[in-house]
Amino acid sequence: MDQVVPAVDGALTSRHDGPIRSETVNEIALITLNRPERLNAFTAEMRALYLAALDRADRDPDVRAIVVTGAGRAFSAGADFKALEGLDAETMRARAAEQELPFDTAMRLRKPLIAAVNGPVAGIGMAHALMADVRFAAPEATFTTAFARLGLTAEGGLAWLLSRLVGTARALDLLYSSRTVGAAEAERIGLVQWTVPADELLDRARDYAAGLAANSAHSLARMREQVHAAWEQDWRTAYAFSQDLVYESLDRPEFAELAARRSAQRTGRAAGSGTVPSRPSSA
CATH class of the missing domain: 3.90.226.10 (2-enoyl-CoA Hydratase; Chain A, domain 1)
Structure with a gap:
């Protein structure tokens, strides 16, 4: 039971x-x-x-x-x-x-x-x-x-x-x-x-x-599909399929959100390490 x-x-x-x-x-x-x-x-x-x-x-x-x-x-x-x-x-x-x-x-x-x-x-x-x-x-x-x-x-x-x-x-x-x-x-x-x-x-x-x-569930699912499909595809077919999936991903709200988050994280790390120049003093 x-x-x-x-x-x-x-x-x-x-x-x-x-x-x-x-x-x-x-x-x-x-x-x-x-x-x-x-x-x-x-x-x-x-x-x-x-x-x-x-x-x-x-x-x-x-x-x-x-x-x-x-x-x-x-x-x-x-x-x-x-x-x-x-x-x-x-x-x-x-x-x-x-x-x-x-x-x-x-x-x-x-x-x-x-x-x-x-x-x-x-x-x-x-x-x-x-x-x-x-x-x-x-x-x-x-x-x-x-x-x-x-x-x-x-x-x-x-x-x-x-x-x-x-x-x-x-x-x-x-x-x-x-x-x-x-x-x-x-x-x-x-x-x-x-x-x-x-x-x-x-x-x-x-x-x-x-x-x-922790990664994108959409990305993982699509990459799994790509790898399995690639065994039966020639190079041109596999490449075209990969490009179609990239275009599909770019139009997803998830991509814009994750890309913006990644950019913000990089900016924050750069600022913390002192690599981002500070604004000039007005004095």
């Missing part, structure tokens, strides 16, 4: 949907994969609840950025093997057709999504982690695609994600071999951006998210 805690002075809201826990503190939504006894392995129910939590945070005007992590010692072991028993193509197609939100909801967000990878992540769990915009990892984090060991192909768009993050050869290596990549190698090849001590992981991810939340 859902548990909802009303906001206190706008500071905290929380919700517990069984295998998914979410809370919002100071404009940052934290979504936790919450099946630690199963290493946060996904079931159909858990996936639906996770996608709903992402969508809810994206639509919440009080949320400016989203962080996702795992409870316990893993981020996600992938698909729950118990849920895979007896699964066939027809059943999986039926489940996909009945799904209220698309599997790639994370790729459609308007707000930044940061993954705090606290431990092992595999298979479909890895796809969810890589759909985040940036990733922090604890030293204990490991990454493995796992599909080749099960007679499966790269699920959840993982081939697309890997090739763009680490390049074609490395993507094929990780998919072919299903080998386990530690946090240090993951950072070196671009699977994660920062490796930080486990006891600092969540704080660092939240601090980063808070820094993004």
Whole structure:
């Protein structure tokens, strides 16, 4: 059963949907994969609840950025093997057709999504982690695609994600071999951006998210759209699209307000440092 805690002075809201826990503190939504006894392995129910939590945070005007992590010692072991028993193509197609939100909801967000990878992540769990915009990892984090060991192909768009993050050869290596990549190698090849001590992981991810939340929400949403679209565009199309978005931004009241504020701040700093000449004395 859902548990909802009303906001206190706008500071905290929380919700517990069984295998998914979410809370919002100071404009940052934290979504936790919450099946630690199963290493946060996904079931159909858990996936639906996770996608709903992402969508809810994206639509919440009080949320400016989203962080996702795992409870316990893993981020996600992938698909729950118990849920895979007896699964066939027809059943999986039926489940996909009945799904209220698309599997790639994370790729459609308007707000930044940061993954705090606290431990092992595999298979479909890895796809969810890589759909985040940036990733922090604890030293204990490991990454493995796992599909080749099960007679499966790269699920959840993982081939697309890997090739763009680490390049074609490395993507094929990780998919072919299903080998386990530690946090240090993951950072070196671009699977994660920062490796930080486990006891600092969540704080660092939240601090980063808070820094993004201080920027223009419009700018962040449009830049996310630009980066994703650019993979399928030639240079002229990408450049023209970027110019159209700039023109759109210039006509927004937010730009005039922020530009004026920035100018005032610079003038104030210059005056404080003595670089602005004083008016000549009339004496």
